[in-house]
Amino acid sequence: MDFSRRSFLKKSGLLAGGAALTSLSFLQSCASSDSEENSEVTNPFGIQLYTLRDIIGEDPRGVISSLAEFGYQQIESYEGSMGIFWGMSNTEFKQFLDDQGLSMVSTHANVFENFEEKVNQLAEIGVPYITCPYVGPQESIDDFYQLAEQFNELGEIANNAGINFAYHNHAYSFEELDGEIPQVVMMDNTDPELVDYQMDIYWVVAAGEDPAEWFRRYNGRFTSGHVKDYSGGEEPESVVVGTGTIDYPPLLNVAEMNGMEYFIIEQEAYTDTTPLDAARANAEYMKNLSI
Template sequence: MSYNRRKFMQQAGKAAAASLLLPAWACNNAEKTDAENAEGTEQTTENQAIKGNLGAFGIQLWTLRDVIGEDPKATLKTLAGYGYGQIESFEGQQGMFWGMKPAEFASYVNNDLGMNLIASHCNIMECFEEKAAQAAEAGMKYLICPWVGPQESMDDFKRITERFNECGDICKANGIRFAYHNHDYSFAELDGEIPQDYMMDNTNPDTVDFEMDMYWVIVAGVDPLSYFERYPNRFRLAHVKDRMKEAPAEEKQASCTLGKGSIDYPPLLAAAKTAGISYFILEQERYDGTTPMEGAEDGAAYLAGVQI
């Protein structure tokens, strides 16, 4: 069965909790008035030459899932023009390499476009050894599990944790690393335990890292800073996406164009760097009146100008 992240996300929506508690600091941007936001946009436009200090940043191609399949090379070229320096792929209908051989895809991204192919999300339950070898051939640093879904019991999460360690060993044998990308479900207490904590405490830090999706941590009602403090150097990548202002707490699928939502990212990004995160990757799961490419362009402008 082919990997279908869209189906996964639909299932996640059905499993939404009745209510969520967002940390107060996560809503700082929501206090800005429309006039203040308009003024900020105008100032950004007038000062496009002013660059931020985040450094290189990337994009998860899932953001462009509705358009990239039409012409992968053209889409990637446009992303390079927006200022993205890193690419994180996913396993779509054309595979992680979008119809190209691993080395061909990597050469186009790295050599022709001047970006770096960092990682890919993939289904870890099918042909993982082959995928690890292909990722290594393409020069990726990571293969990442993007989803396991809510489970019936902690025993299920314990089996998943064992699989993560197996995947870490397979990746190590190929000269790359393995990571797990969280959603909100792993922060919900189950059988008296927090699955995210169990996975982090029981995976081998020599072979298994974590990619923090900061949006989903916030949606879970958890402070990302607490995890940076408790698990320094375990999170090596981060997904950066914004949350719609005034979105009801129970609305999980409320991401929006980066920089236009309620999450105050500069202090989060600064803390993430201190905690050992090296890769900051934009991902947008839904669109708020923009096209996928417009969202990607606006997100790149925000990340290029952010001061941390």
């Protein structure tokens, strides 16, 4: 896939075998840095289905239908026991989502097994991204250099099929290893035309880093993100967006200005709430967010 084709896919969301997909946008008053404090979030926004992991297996269609009712227009799937498409074929799943007014913008998947098959299934229904959710801490920094090479290879396979490949961070990739930062190694040694990154904002904050600085440093590389709030304290956990310590309005503006296209809610803990109630509360925050 050449540069112009890839840029077209990323900017328009038009993919082989799929219809146009829109991404979260921000209305900005001007193009200067001052505008970071004066813009308004508009739909759509998405949710990672892992947020509903405790209940979705019982009734995938019912749970996903509820998400549409809450105001989500996008979903990111994951590879659970029922598979990426939740017991349906890829085309059946797409039709179901279409009926709910939802689009699938990504899936987390084991990218080290049956990768081409998964990529082709996603490309057939117009899903923009396949995302590697985790590789875990490595023994040496050389392992991350090797991962970067492997990511380039996976990215080429995905691009040739008409979709994009991305890697999702956790805190470990921001921790120094053999005198280097693994996240830097991976980002500096992967081809921007082959490998994108999904920033899990929670884990960047948990690592003691500033997400805004990473967005600016690697402009255009973080094309999607997990909007997940951080409670802080001695035993931090993920909480409903807007109730934690992350100042999301200006941060999401910085993210959009530096190339983030898909803003995906995720919540991993449910203190005094339920998965569906958490999903509803997060949607209300995103619908009413103004910067």
